[in-house]
Amino acid sequence: MKKSINHIKALGVLLLTLVLVVENANAQQLRELDSLYAVRKVFDTKIYNQGIKLSPSTIKATYGSNNYFKSNRLYKRGSIMVFAGPPIIAGGLYIGYDAIKGVPKQVYVDGELVNYTKRSITQLIGGIGVFVVGICVMEYGNEFKQTSVDLFNNAKSKERNVSKLSLGITPEGGFGLVYGL
Numbered sequence: 001m002k003k004s005i006n007h008i009k010a011l012g013v014l015l016l017t018l019v020l021v022v023e024n025a026n027a028q029q030l031r032e033l034d035s036l037y038a039v040r041k042v043f044d045t046k047i048y049n050q051g052i053k054l055s056p057s058t059i060k061a062t063y064g065s066n067n068y069f070k071s072n073r074l075y076k077r078g079s080i081m082v083f084a085g086p087p088i089i090a091g092g093l094y095i096g097y098d099a100i101k102g103v104p105k106q107v108y109v110d111g112e113l114v115n116y117t118k119r120s121i122t123q124l125i126g127g128i129g130v131f132v133v134g135i136c137v138m139e140y141g142n143e144f145k146q147t148s149v150d151l152f153n154n155a156k157s158k159e160r161n162v163s164k165l166s167l168g169i170t171p172e173g174g175f176g177l178v179y180g181l
Contacts, residue, residue, distance in 0.1 A: 035156045038149040043138050044082065045145040068155060074148035081141025085134050092131030099123035
């Protein structure tokens with residue numbers, strides 16, 4: 001009985017591994033069909049073309065040379081936002097650290113000098129808020145980069161579809177627009 005349970009577990013692990021490999025292979029095949037594709041990381045988005053990571057200047061040149069103004073504008077905004085995110089995050093961390101560190105104070109209690117540290121809860125909440133805003137700015141920047149790739153690919157696929165139309169004899173033997181492959 002114990003031996004058959006181990007066989008079932010091994011079969012389940014093998015099946016799960018096979019499903020994951022097939023799923024990953026299908027995803028790669030779909031990516032190859034797109035002109036560009038974006039890979040989201042934790043705090044950055046990399047843009048690839050046929051498995052090769054593109055530099056920002058290459059991406060801007062690709063968007064600019066083909067007159068994809070909206071994609072270009074979104075990519076530039078996204079790049080600025082991703083660049084601005086870390087200083088905002090660092091500022092939030094510093095404000096929070098400064099609030100936790102506090103300010104040393106002294107007071108007389110019953111004629112005795114007592115040392116204490118005054119910590120501002122509003123400053124701590126503000127630091128946490130600035131930290132969260134920095135993360136959101138970076139993620140919105142990454143979303144803009146992803147959207148720029150999606151817009152570019154949609155526009156490219158529309159161009160391909162339109163270029164496949166031609167005037168000629170239809171498969172039914174009539175005369176009109178023919179959609180070629």
